[in-house]
Amino acid sequence: MIIGSYFWCYPVTSLIGGMAAERWGPRYVVLITSLVSGVLTVLTPAAARLHYIAIVVVRFTLGIAGGFIYPALHALIARWSPPTEKGKFVSAMMGGTMGTVMTWSVTGPLVEKFGWASAFYVPGVLTLVWCAVWWYIVADSPAEHPRISDKERKYIQDALGDKVKKSKGLPPFKSILTSLPFLAMIILHYGNLWGLYFIMTVGPKFVSSVLGFQLSAAGVISALPYLARLFLSVIFGVLGDCIMARNLMTTTQIRKFFCLFSHIIPGVFLILLVYAGCSTALSVALITLSMGANGAATLTNLQNHQDLAPNYAGSLYGIANAIGSTAGFFTPMITAYFTRSGNGFEQWRPVFFIGASVYIVAAIFFIFFGTGETQDWNFPKDDEESEKSKKTDLKDAKDTPLSVISSK
Template sequence: MTFVLLPCLKGFSIPKRFNIGVMLFMMCLIAYMARVNFSLNIIAMTESTKNNNETLPDQGPRYKWSADDQALLLGAYFYGYLITSLPGGMLAERYGGKAVAGYSSIFSAVLTALTPLAASWGIWAVFAVRFAIGFLGGVVYPCCHCLISKWSPPQEKGKFVAALMGGTFGTVITWPISGIIVEGMGWPWAFYMIAIFIAIVTAVWFIIVDDSPAQHTTITTEERDLIQKSLGDSLSSKKRLPPFKDVAMSLPFWSLLLLHYGSMWGLFFLITAAPKFMSEVLKFNLSSAGFLSSLPHLARLLCAFGFGAVADTIRRKEWISVTKIRKYFCIPSHIIPGLFLIILAFYGRSPYVCVAIMTLSLGFNGAATVTNLANSQDLAPNYAGTLYGTINFVGTTPGIFSPMIVAYFTKDQNTIDQWQNIFLIGAGAYILPAFVFWALGSGKIQKWNEIDKDSNQTDVINTKL
């Protein structure tokens, strides 16, 4: 939590890179608020299809959306997110992460506020709004990786990447707050309040953030030189189209892609399905479901900063190579979470045991800040945004598939027995990619990161277009 606590110290000169870290945290936080609020709100928006005699609380209009309809709406965000994840890094590298992420968030706030109106128009209007919010949100993380590559000294990489866990904290606070708002004011206000908060944070983002130390107007000469010297010649000031052919032939890149996919499966499964599981299977009320669903994400957030700090210490003291750091930390980030899901599948019959195991599983996955979330920075700092955008493009698909899988296994009955298969699928998605990464992964800068100083002008992106 270094980035969050340092600005609170009065009389202390805060390095500008820490301010950037705080805003990276907050940008990811509001991106996830826009992403996850619907997972809980949809419970209050939908009529029960299991028991027609059930009396439902008056929390706003309810709609006759079937399990398949709900799966479609829960996946809508990820359909849009999928499209812009791929070019998001290139957009950030060309136009700057500050502008691309900032304008994306402003429009996301507007669309979030319009969601209740869309619901009154029909299911396809809601789908369109959620799709558009996802379309806008797909650029945020590639933009953040682009900014990290320019602002983070290598010895602080773990803490900077851990700042991306702002998204996890967004989940932690959104579900409990939404549950309280829904029960007290109705579900439309759960959209309105979040939209207002997103707009406020984005305004601060535009004030504080710049695309690089060289562009920051108030940074000290000492700090600017420190950052630039620490990055050395691994980061070029030139802008060029990414070497797509070399990336496609890179085994370290493909192993990273699979590792990221496995981590995102576990994360997106809990984002889209946990509130439904807590409310309908474990029978917690909506505010309790929101709070308990957020506990695994809180554990992930805290562990992310812990694992990131440990990895930074190991790297600073040069105890082991960067490649070994990435591979060893796959044990907490992927293997242990997968094993916990296997335990959950066979022994998770008590509601509170289920919550505890899910919390431990996602908590250990906080080590992803040292593995799949950091590795694109290792392989190609010049194209970190593009690489992350590419792996996130594929890593987004679990957000589409997991609601479909949940709907398939629970369409006839919705008990813990049906969820057993869902947990086992998640365990496999965690564990198998870790073995691939152990065999093929790398923490070394790849040759295709280099930008030839004698490159033809046709290869160089004209940023004035």
């Protein structure tokens, strides 16, 4: 109950996190939710001494705050990253993976030397220090940043053009929800999260139950898949930016081509894992390669919402993430269903086939129906009306005799 309480409200706040960032600014949304998270983490030992229900309340509130973070960061990226550098910006969000690995590495020694409560105090205090750095360094947009050069500000603003504005209104939900490219992006994102949850939950269980090797017990080995994804996501991000800068592919072609690496190849590795036999080394290698190849998601589902509607990138990611997070409920249930009569290769084979199929089918659907083009509904209605007004004025000016214009 304590562990699961974090996720009770996480999908809901993930859904609204992007809209909050677009309305009030991602800088404030990330700052406030991170402050809340840091304070609650520091208070966790006190809650534990009070009652286990107190920990449930703390964890539940942490989940509420945590749901805002990633949609708000995507809204921030949309306002700061030039199209030819977006891959590096998105891959930098894999810092969350680095945080996970570092926390695993640090908390063990902390508990042994200073007691279990220090595993909450140290990360909590570090979060509060980070909030101060965030407040000083970050601004909602280049136009609002007091310390960047005029050259850098002009470069970013010229690169973004008129695609991103400081939106105050609600997203055009009717247009978004009836958009086939947006549906394709959601399916691609769902396939990605299905694969990630599959590796995180089912992969270690398979290695421990079938191969008799406790993957999570070996700290370095358990971190390998995450480190591989972190490292390769940066490589893929830089590669995508180079391709974009040299106009070797269109945005749509990049998104569809790299689905081969982010979804199809990881799916193939999951199938091969079933036939790895009792080779622990080969099984760990296949899990690591599957997660590593998925680092290309920085060029596919983790970036496509930025293409479709930079004005509402946070909202689009929030919707996709809220739907995609349900994969965390289904993968353990499917695993339990097929392995209820045993833990042999025959029982596990359909589990891996399903995981691989979701990966691959999602990619195929996106390849047919996805796009990297900015959609018409990215631009608020008042902007459209203003543009129409300008065109009407221009037409009237052309139709008006020169003598009348001169007299006016």
